[in-house]
Amino acid sequence: MKLYSFGPGANSLKPLLALYEKELDFESVFLNPAKFEHHSDWYKKLNPNGQVPALEHDGKIITESTVICEYLEDVFPDQNPLRPADHFERAQMRIWTKWVDEYFCWCVSTIGWHRMVGNMVKHLSDEEFEEMVAKVPIHEQKVKWRRAREGFPQELLDEEMRKIGHSVKKLEARLQESKWLACDHMYTLADICNFAIANGMQNGFPEFVNEKDTPAILDWLGRINERPAAKKMFANQPSEFNRKKD
Amino acid sequence: MKLYSFGPGANSLKPLLALYEKELDFESVFLNPAKFEHHSDWYKKLNPNGQVPALEHDGKIITESTVICEYLEDVFPDQNPLRPADHFERAQMRIWTKWVDEYFCWCVSTIGWHRMVGNMVKHLSDEEFEEMVAKVPIHEQKVKWRRAREGFPQELLDEEMRKIGHSVKKLEARLQESKWLACDHMYTLADICNFAIANGMQNGFPEFVNEKDTPAILDWLGRINERPAAKKMFANQPSEFNRKKD
Numbered sequence: 001m002k003l004y005s006f007g008p009g010a011n012s013l014k015p016l017l018a019l020y021e022k023e024l025d026f027e028s029v030f031l032n033p034a035k036f037e038h039h040s041d042w043y044k045k046l047n048p049n050g051q052v053p054a055l056e057h058d059g060k061i062i063t064e065s066t067v068i069c070e071y072l073e074d075v076f077p078d079q080n081p082l083r084p085a086d087h088f089e090r091a092q093m094r095i096w097t098k099w100v101d102e103y104f105c106w107c108v109s110t111i112g113w114h115r116m117v118g119n120m121v122k123h124l125s126d127e128e129f130e131e132m133v134a135k136v137p138i139h140e141q142k143v144k145w146r147r148a149r150e151g152f153p154q155e156l157l158d159e160e161m162r163k164i165g166h167s168v169k170k171l172e173a174r175l176q177e178s179k180w181l182a183c184d185h186m187y188t189l190a191d192i193c194n195f196a197i198a199n200g201m202q203n204g205f206p207e208f209v210n211e212k213d214t215p216a217i218l219d220w221l222g223r224i225n226e227r228p229a230a231k232k233m234f235a236n237q238p239s240e241f242n243r244k245k246d
Numbered sequence: 247m248k249l250y251s252f253g254p255g256a257n258s259l260k261p262l263l264a265l266y267e268k269e270l271d272f273e274s275v276f277l278n279p280a281k282f283e284h285h286s287d288w289y290k291k292l293n294p295n296g297q298v299p300a301l302e303h304d305g306k307i308i309t310e311s312t313v314i315c316e317y318l319e320d321v322f323p324d325q326n327p328l329r330p331a332d333h334f335e336r337a338q339m340r341i342w343t344k345w346v347d348e349y350f351c352w353c354v355s356t357i358g359w360h361r362m363v364g365n366m367v368k369h370l371s372d373e374e375f376e377e378m379v380a381k382v383p384i385h386e387q388k389v390k391w392r393r394a395r396e397g398f399p400q401e402l403l404d405e406e407m408r409k410i411g412h413s414v415k416k417l418e419a420r421l422q423e424s425k426w427l428a429c430d431h432m433y434t435l436a437d438i439c440n441f442a443i444a445n446g447m448q449n450g451f452p453e454f455v456n457e458k459d460t461p462a463i464l465d466w467l468g469r470i471n472e473r474p475a476a477k478k479m480f481a482n483q484p485s486e487f488n489r490k491k492d
Contacts, residue, residue: 060334067340074333087320088306094313102348139412166385 001026002056004046006033008237010112011065011105012053013196016237018069018189020229022080028237034120039135050137065196066097069189082189084182093182096190105197107163112204114157118148168208168217171198175216187224195224247272248302250292252279254483256358257311257351258299259442262483264315264435266475268326274483280366285381296383311442312343315435328435330428339428342436351443353409358450360403364394414454414463417444421462433470441470 003019003026005012019026031037031052039050047054047063055062055071062071073083084090121129129149136142147153171194174181181190199221201209209217224230249265249272251258265272277283277298285296293300293309301308301317308317319329330336367375375395382388393399417440420427427436445467447455455463470476 058334062334062337064341064344067337067344070340071333071337074336087317088304088308090320091308091313091317094316095310098310098313098347101344 004029005053008233014065014193015053015068017192017233018072020233022076036132066101084186089183093188093190096181097193100193104167107160108197110160113148114152121149165208172214172217175220250275251299254479260311260439261299261314263438263479264318266479268322282378312347330432335429339434339436342427343439346439350413353406354443356406359394360398367395411454418460418463421466
């Protein structure tokens, strides 16, 4: 089993942490986003969308971070399960993983691109940049690269910040009433997929995530970071931003 | 078991058709979107988001159309299964249902709102309209109602039409190579969830879906419409647009 990823952050973190939680053996292949390795020809042969993460298993490629997580549960259901056995609770888990993919990850991602990704491509000439964009297979991603370089419209950034504020309130309210997101008694893929986006927001978005406004979120982030699987993952897997320049 | 829905169209069609395919007994409760029944107090007690469909089962409410479909498979796995047993194929099914929810349904929905929903509220005074909007729980839905009434910006409509064109090409390419969406040998939730959005596009979007450009989509729509479950559903369940005025 082989996981192609950017390391333990954002969507790549979801299957990475699931693999560590399930104590499964796998080979980790890092792609360097600053070198656009996910848009290289060899990788697009594996995933024509040019996106990470992707899992290679039994000679096949599974894409989409949340789908990979469910796949690991389907294939290894009894190995440290991360899905509730109860059907109603499992549905709640899916509502939370779906919400990450449809709402929460997008607003946080735009601000991340605004703050960091734009700088990654500012040193390129217009020609070099357009050559790179030509390799991006998804139209919406091409548009996002161009906007990140030019600067996102302020109106869009304001709207994304509003959505982040709304998301944080929603998470805090849920974690005030339940130890974990899908159900009180079990840590599930709902926690892993939300943690993938929320971890670090206490530093990146202290106006939203802080001791005063979101004690339950901070407690929940702390509990996940203290899990042996999370510690092992962060110790063993370089993140896309702190690994040695290669 | 009780399903709250707008009848056999769009997201409401997904669990409706799944219930018919699985030959499960259920009570059907229709809400009238023109009367904003989904934003009434009694319904928001069931689903605080004020959205249909919602399933009542074992005294609990399950929301989100795709999650309801997976829930029905979890609870009744052996009753006319709509999920592949093979793990890789099941992952493909989830990639297709996810794509409907994140991409395909949104562009088609905006054009639907532009063409039909705007007219539903044009007869209201500004005051009556804002009174109605005040009952909509989700911010983005409030914005959509206001935009539908004022008229969506042309730039947005153009972008949604571009996405519809892209979506149709993607579906056609897949159905050229595979009888059903997730895998060649089995009709699954991937087909049901895409059918929910694509059925009728040969009439509403003939510039995209027609004999010349999309023979495989038309064949696939025809095969689903000919299924006994689909025939029974359309015969028994009034749609939101052709039911008697109540």
